[in-house]
Amino acid sequence: MNLLPSAPLGATPVRAMTIAGTDSGGGAGVAADLRTFALSGVHGCVAVTAVTVQNSLGVSAVHTIPPEVVAGQIRAVVTDIGVQAMKTGMLANGAIIDAIVDVAAEVGLGRDRAIPLVVDPVCASMHGHQLLAPEAMDTLRDRLIPIATVVTPNLDEVRLITGIDVVDGDTQRQAAVVLHEMGAQWAMVKGGHLRSSPRSADILYDGTEFLEFEHVRIDTPHDHGAGDTLASAMCSALAHGMSVPDAATFAKAWVSESIRWSYPLGKGHGPVNPLWRVAGP
Ligand SMILES: Nc1ncnc2c1ncn2[C@@H]1O[C@H](COP(=O)(O)OP(=O)(O)O)[C@@H](O)[C@H]1O
């Protein structure tokens, strides 16, 4: 695969920010995003939205950060360090989403603004634990999706956001149309959960054409953090100035390799592993 260029040692690299929750097990959320940022030549900045008590078996508690502290982290970084792209992951509740959308207008974040925004609309962990309050769904739909440069839901999130039950490529494309009509510049509907298909295909749509990104399905239970890794790789590529389709091509190859080299950890689901980038077999 084609990699992104790294800055020469000592020079200031491209910057990106993740607005997301922590996972104490280190598999998903901020930890996954920072791994991918660093390994793809990007200095990663962080706005923490929530601390989760989590391991390979699931999430047992969540402590949310006050909305003004989330907005403060974003403002502090943009006004000093500067970033070329951002992504959102776990946002926990509607008040945090409101704070992000308000500060986004102030700092020039989102579609048709200076800083592109990847919205990974995380609603639950892979174990089924809730990571976004159900009453925040309207705020996500009405305020955050309309400022997304690209929104990257999995099929459970598609059902919650659009009501569409994706069962095949046709319904996957239908969902992408609805997400684009909600205001996202591009919608990427991920097909990882269509487990009956021998290939894992994601559909990208911008109101004019459907693009498909696929990879043979890798047989592993260790896919914790796959969605975060896809979205943060896309964020890295956008920070490097790539177009959304080129960023999606990069991100799909990045996450596929990271799933291929995932490893067992704890008694449950191990994490995907972008360390293939520096530690070959
Ligand atoms: N078993 C797999 N083999 C190859 N690619 C996969 C597999 N599972 C998921 N993917 C890919 O990983 C990315 C994350 O997808 P998905 O599992 O749908 O989202 P999430 O991790 O948010 O639940 C997508 O690009 C998807 O196609």
Ligand SMILES: Cc1ncc(COP(=O)(O)O)c(N)n1
């Ligand atoms: C803090 C945080 N963010 C995101 C996820 C989703 O990742 P997954 O779907 O692999 O559980 C998670 N479990 N925890």
